[in-house]
Amino acid sequence: GEEVAQTPKHLVRGEGQKAKLYCAPIKGHSYVFWYQQVLKNEFKFLISFQNENVFDETGMPKERFSAKCLPNSPCSLEIQATKLEDSAVYFCASSQANTEAFFGQGTRLTVV
Amino acid sequence: QKEVEQNSGPLSVPEGAIASLNCTYSDRGSQSFFWYRQYSGKSPELIMSIYSNGDKEDGRFTAQLNKASQYVSLLIRDSQPSDSATYLCAVEGSYGNNRLAFGKGNQVVVIP
Numbered sequence: 372g373e374e375v376a377q378t379p380k381h382l383v384r385g386e387g388q389k390a391k392l393y394c395a396p397i398k399g400h401s402y403v404f405w406y407q408q409v410l411k412n413e414f415k416f417l418i419s420f421q422n423e424n425v426f427d428e429t430g431m432p433k434e435r436f437s438a439k440c441l442p443n444s445p446c447s448l449e450i451q452a453t454k455l456e457d458s459a460v461y462f463c464a465s466s467q468a469n470t471e472a473f474f475g476q477g478t479r480l481t482v483v
Numbered sequence: 484q485k486e487v488e489q490n491s492g493p494l495s496v497p498e499g500a501i502a503s504l505n506c507t508y509s510d511r512g513s514q515s516f517f518w519y520r521q522y523s524g525k526s527p528e529l530i531m532s533i534y535s536n537g538d539k540e541d542g543r544f545t546a547q548l549n550k551a552s553q554y555v556s557l558l559i560r561d562s563q564p565s566d567s568a569t570y571l572c573a574v575e576g577s578y579g580n581n582r583l584a585f586g587k588g589n590q591v592v593v594i595p
Binding site: 402404406413414416419426427430462466468469471472473474475476477 | 515517519525526527528529532571581582583584585587
């Protein structure tokens with residue numbers, strides 16, 4: 372597609388439940404990035420993929436967060452056993468190599 | 484030291500005036516610099532990219548880059564109420580992994 376598509380737009384989970392977010396990158400873009408935006412516009416890098424391979428996972432909290440980009444499927448970000456502090460907007464972005472990144476509309480996760 | 488720093492506090496400018504935003508970064512090897520605009524509750528929208536020292540103009544926007552001073556700025560000429568948003572400075576580091584480090588953002592309010 373011509374834009375990064377993220378689903379769902381909103382997600383509410385009780386503490387301890389699992390959350391799964393999806394992202395379809397722009398067609399032809401080989402890089403996918405996940406960012407977490409908490410209050411006051413703080414963006415935190417989580418993980419990036421080059422095609423279906425993990426490229427950089429230095430930002431991922433290893434214990435409960437996982438992500439995948441499989442061929443012919445949307446990329447996904449999964450949070451096991453959500454905590455209150457996971458409440459944030461999760462943005463997916465995609466880019467071609469060494470070019471600008473374009474962002475999806477985000478998924479607002481609320482953990483109650 | 485934060486990777487990317489932006490001036491704190493909202494910037495109020497009268498309609499038609501120039502809004503000036505500044506950003507400094509810590510990674511001296513950074514090569515790619517971006518300004519994103521984010522309306523409240525929306526995703527970041529790329530408005531400018533700059534890769535070499537000097538000025539780059541696109542419509543009412545001018546980005547300025549000074550790698551020696553590790554400084555990048557954005558000027559918005561003839562500010563319009565529709566320019567009211569948060570402007571995020573983003574820097575791609577020298578680690579070669581394409582990920583962006585974001586500043587906290589500058590809120591701009593254009594007063595009609």
